[in-house]
Amino acid sequence: MSVGTLRDDRGVREAYAAHGSELYGFALRSLGDRGLAEEAVQETFVRAWRAGSRFDPEIGSLRTWLFAILRNVVIDARRARSARRESAVEVPEPIDEPLERTLIAWQVEEALRRIGEAHREVIVQTHLLGRPHAELAAELGVPEGTIKSRVYYGLKALRNAMEEMGYDG
Amino acid sequence: MTADDHRRWREELGAFVLGKLDLDERAAVQAHLDGCAECRAERDLLSPLAEILPLADPAWLTSTPVAPRGLGRRVARKIEAERRGVRRRRLRLAAGFTTATAAAGTVLVLALSAGSSGPDTEVAFADVPQGVHITGDLTSRSWGTEVSVYVDGIRPGTPCRVFLRGPNGPVDAGSFRYSHADGVGSGLSAAIDLSHARAIGIRAGGRTFVAPIPSSAWQPATARRRSG
Numbered sequence: 001m002s003v004g005t006l007r008d009d010r011g012v013r014e015a016y017a018a019h020g021s022e023l024y025g026f027a028l029r030s031l032g033d034r035g036l037a038e039e040a041v042q043e044t045f046v047r048a049w050r051a052g053s054r055f056d057p058e059i060g061s062l063r064t065w066l067f068a069i070l071r072n073v074v075i076d077a078r079r080a081r082s083a084r085r086e087s088a089v090e091v092p093e094p095i096d097e098p099l100e101r102t103l104i105a106w107q108v109e110e111a112l113r114r115i116g117e118a119h120r121e122v123i124v125q126t127h128l129l130g131r132p133h134a135e136l137a138a139e140l141g142v143p144e145g146t147i148k149s150r151v152y153y154g155l156k157a158l159r160n161a162m163e164e165m166g167y168d169g
Numbered sequence: 170m171t172a173d174d175h176r177r178w179r180e181e182l183g184a185f186v187l188g189k190l191d192l193d194e195r196a197a198v199q200a201h202l203d204g205c206a207e208c209r210a211e212r213d214l215l216s217p218l219a220e221i222l223p224l225a226d227p228a229w230l231t232s233t234p235v236a237p238r239g240l241g242r243r244v245a246r247k248i249e250a251e252r253r254g255v256r257r258r259r260l261r262l263a264a265g266f267t268t269a270t271a272a273a274g275t276v277l278v279l280a281l282s283a284g285s286s287g288p289d290t291e292v293a294f295a296d297v298p299q300g301v302h303i304t305g306d307l308t309s310r311s312w313g314t315e316v317s318v319y320v321d322g323i324r325p326g327t328p329c330r331v332f333l334r335g336p337n338g339p340v341d342a343g344s345f346r347y348s349h350a351d352g353v354g355s356g357l358s359a360a361i362d363l364s365h366a367r368a369i370g371i372r373a374g375g376r377t378f379v380a381p382i383p384s385s386a387w388q389p390a391t392a393r394r395r396s397g
Contacts, residue, residue, distance in 0.1 A: 009317070012248055016241045024236035029229060038240055045244045046251055105224040112225060113233055120230070127187050128227050145180070152183030155215045162218075169217040 006052045006062070012045060019063050022110070023070050029106040030074045030099065031081075040077055044070040064166060075099060111161035119154030122147055178208060186215045187222070242321060249319060253291065290386040292369050294378050303371060303378055305331075307386065309363040316342045316357040318371060323347055327374045333359045334368040334379070347373065 006015055023044060027037035047069050048055070055065050078099075112120050125131045126147065137144040162169075178201045184190050185198045202209050294303035301322040308315040318331050327347045332339040342359035359366070363386055370379040 009245065009249075012245060013241065016244050020241055020244070021234075021236045024240065025234040028234050034237070038237060038243070041236070041240060042244050042247050046247055049248045049251060101224060104221050105226065108221055108225040109229045112230055123222070124227055124230065126189060127222055128225060133184070133189065148184045149180040151187065151189070152180045152215075155183045155186070155218055158218060158222075159214060169221070 006048055006055060012049060015048070015062060015066065016045065019066050022063075023066060025110060026067070026103065026106045027070060027074060029109070030102045031077055036077055036081075040070060040073045043073045047073065061166075071099065071103070107162060107165050107167060108158075110165065111158050111167075114161040114164075115154060115157040119150055119157055122150040123154045123158070126151065175205075175208075178205070179211060182208065182212055182215060186212060186219045188219070246319070246321070289363060290383060292380045292382055294371075294380040296380070297378055303380075305369045305371075305380065307333075307363055307366070307369065307382065310358070313358060313360045314342075314363045314366060316359055316369070318345075318357065318369075320347055320371070320373070323373050330372045331357050331359075332370050332372075333361050333366040333382075334370060335361045335365045336367075339370065340366075 006012060020041065024037055024041050027040040027044075028034060031037050031040060044066060048066055051069075055062065112123065122136065125136050126133060133144050133147045137147045140147075178198065181190065181194070181198050185195065190198065202212060289309050290307040292305040292307065294305070297303055302320070304319045306317040306319075314333060316331055316333070318329070320329060323329075325347060328344060329347055330344040331342040333342055334340075340359045340361040343357040345357070363382075366382050366386070368379050368381050370377055
């Protein structure tokens with residue numbers, strides 16, 4: 001998408017169609033509130049529209065640029081929420097995890113959603129939920145070696161999905 | 170080593186990097202890695218995932234977050250409101266500048282006030298059903314009038330035809346199909362001068378909505394720009 005297109009209606013519509021859902025997903029994951037996530041996405045596009053002339057596709061993709069803006073919007077939203085908490089009555093609230101960590105967590109979750117269900121299941125069950133290979137193999141009625149190979153091919157698919165989202169670790 | 174042997178070792182690498190092999194299995198894989206550059210490269214590619222995977226929260230994996238229906242439309246509306254705010258600020262700036270220069274005895278026609286920076290006239294449709302919002306932007310052009318229509322709240326897929334009404338009847342401005350994603354018919358054009366247009370209409374499905382064009386748009390473009 002060229003520099004000027006985000007400044008017209010069609011450019012904004014195309015940018016939203018291409019990246020709106022992902023931006024909303026990250027905003028929801030970061031803020032944990034659908035209303036705040038919606039506001040964050042709207043604010044992101046407004047800021048992007050205002051700063052349209054500063055977007056340089058030579059430096060990075062539109063997606064990267066929008067995520068950088070959303071990151072700042074989320075930081076602002078979290079600060080505002082913290083300020084409200086401090087001035088409110090003393091009710092314990094969950095502490096926001098560091099945003100960079102949230103961003104990686106969201107990327108991993110998004111990548112896990114994109115890989116095949118069989119691969120996702122073995123990775124989640126064995127690595128995230130800590131179930132032994134033998135137990136899962138018995139439950140699924142497959143040899144333990146199949147669980148290992150699914151973990152391997154699942155990780156390869158996960159790596160590819162992460163790279164599609166800009167991960168280069 | 171056969172290709173099958175090699176594949177078998179490779180398929181152990183996932184469990185290896187995630188630390189899911191027992192000591193004997195791990196030692197055997199490590200021995201293979203020591204002599205296999207290809208598998209070491211594969212291990213190095215997968216190892217970083219072992220560090221970041223635990224950050225994922227399985228609770229977030231049960232469903233895929235989907236942007237709420239209509240969010241794209243709200244984004245478009247918000248930007249449109251922003252665009253209009255900028256235009257109003259520019260117009261105020263232009264008006265102030267004209268007053269100042271006129272007081273100094275200089276007549277200056279400001280070209281920045283309309284034209285490329287925004288529409289000449291904005292029209293809100295008042296007589297519409299509850300939940301429906303329609304606005305139109307009209308810009309005077311040398312060939313006639315450029316029209317943008319913003320629609321919200323009608324059935325997706327509805328064909329919309331836009332027209333301007335002049336002294337000799339309606340003049341077609343073009344059509345678009347309404348969708349949730351945008352709800353915008355922009356870049357429409359009507360072969361009638363804006364100064365002659367008295368109303369804007371839109372036929373959406375079986376209904377026709379009409380809104381009068383403010384009299385401020387009736388004067389020729391140059392006079393309108395002089396008056397700011």
